[in-house]
Amino acid sequence: MRVDDIRADGGPAAPRPVSGGPAPPSAAPAPPRPSTAWIDFARVCAMGAVVLVHAVAPLVTASHTDLGTAPWWAANTLDAAARWCVPVFVMISGALLLAPKPEAPREFYRKRWARIGLPLVAWTAAYLLWEVWRNGMDAETAWRQAASGAPSVHLYFLYVIAGLYLLTPFLRTVVAHTPRSGLWWFAGTATALGVADQALSLVDGAGGATAATRFLPFLGYYLLGWLLHTAAPGARTARPAAAVLLVGTAATAGAAWALADSAGAWEAGSAYVYDYLSPTVLPSSVGAFLVLRAAGLRLARAQGRAAGAVRRAVGRISALSFGVYLVHVMVLYELRGLLGAPDGWQAVGAALGYAAAAALLSLAAVAVVRRIPGARALLI
Known part of the structure; x- marks a missing residue:
């Protein structure tokens, strides 16, 4: 017996195949992990879209523009075009976290609680105290908002995200042992239930989310994030996705106007069209995800100093993006309260200016706070 016929533990090695005989079957090579180089770009775009939505929302509800006027249509189009922002954030989380990996649930929860737990508690308290100071909200209302999972x-x-994290170790097992066709059925069923849940909420007295259940309608988006991330990229995917995004945006803006016009005011039906699980926003969100993935991958492959500088800037902003998500509402509302909100076309210009200013000021504030020892954990 030769040296190479002995295992490292001293036992005999597996029999060597006889020359000329059939080779032993070998395990199929693991498929290459899809590139995540696009995610920083998508995260930055989603963050900008979130700020834009919050800046133009008062105009769409006809607080500062008259329903159906040109300024209202401008705000409505901007808002409808950015409604994919939160679903894309959820899909990015699914793309990053649902890949099967040898990580014990306890270890996963320990890591994720360190990231989400303290910010959830701290920012819930901070925004409720801010609302008490700003609007005189009483303790009962503050408790009700916290219990509903919507303190701001x-x-x-x-x-x-906290609820989706709780299910992630189980979902990883499902992803690892379910054929891809089965995962599409799972994602489709979960998404359909989310759409139905949001639609049924229009019925007076039906349902109502709480802090413990608010994540459930978004489960389909979470699964779709992983499925779309691991699908083959390319122009053949990006071009139809861009068309879906444009059609979905037009349908969202048009349906919101039609319902508001028939009711004579912005009301529950119009607001439902803007919901992240409405029949028009859902395809827009999927289209936006695929378009951002294609654009981000193209940026990652681009050559030259300019492309490298853009990638570095995107990476730095991406690292601050979730902190910006947390603080921008305070910044935006204080800017609007300090400088006022005009009407008509001036309102549209002011909303765009407030969005840009809130994003820049929030970026600066988060960059400073992250350098303070112990404060970084508050910004994820």
């Missing part, structure tokens, strides 16, 4: 107009997202 945007913080429900923390409760959505």
Whole structure:
């Protein structure tokens, strides 16, 4: 017996194939992991879209523009065109976290609680105290908003992500042992249930989300993120996706106007069309995800000093993006309260200016806070 016929533990090695005989079957090579080089770009774009949505929303509800006028249509189009922002954030999380990996649930929860737990508690308290100071909100209302998982107009997202994290170790097992066709059925069923849940909420007295259940309608988006991320990229995917995004945006803007016009005012039906699980926003979100993935991968492959500089800038902004998500509402609302909100076309210009200023000021504030020892954990 030769040296190479002995295992490292001293036992005999597996029999060597006889020359000329059939080779032993070998395990199929693992498929290459899809590139995540596009995610920084997508995250930055989604963050900008979130700020834009919050800046133009008061105009769409006809607070500063008259329903159906040209300024209202401008705000409506801008808002409809950015409604994919939160679904894309959820899909990015699914793309990053649902890949099967040898990580014990306890270890996963320990890591994720360190990232989401403290910010969830701290920013819930901060925004409720801010609302008490700003609007005189009483303690009962503050508790009700916290229990509903929506202590502020945007913080429900923390409760959505926290709930999805709880299911992730189980979902990884499902992803690892379910054929891809089965995963598409799972994602489709979960998405359909989310759409139905949002539609049924229009019925007076039906349902209502809480801090414990707010994530459930977004489960389909979470699964879609992984499925779309691992699908083959390319122009053949990006071009139809861009068409879907444009059609979905037009349908969202048009349906919101039609319902508001028939009711004579912005009301629950119009607001439903803007919901992240409405029949028009859902395809827009999928289209936006695929377009951003294609654009981000193209940026990652681009050559030259300029492309490299853009990638570095995108990477730095991406690292600050979730902190910007957390703080921008305070910055935006304080800017609007300090400088006022005009009407008509001036309102549209002011909203765009406030969005840009809030994004820049939030970026600067987060960059400074992250350098303070112990404060970085508050910004994820």
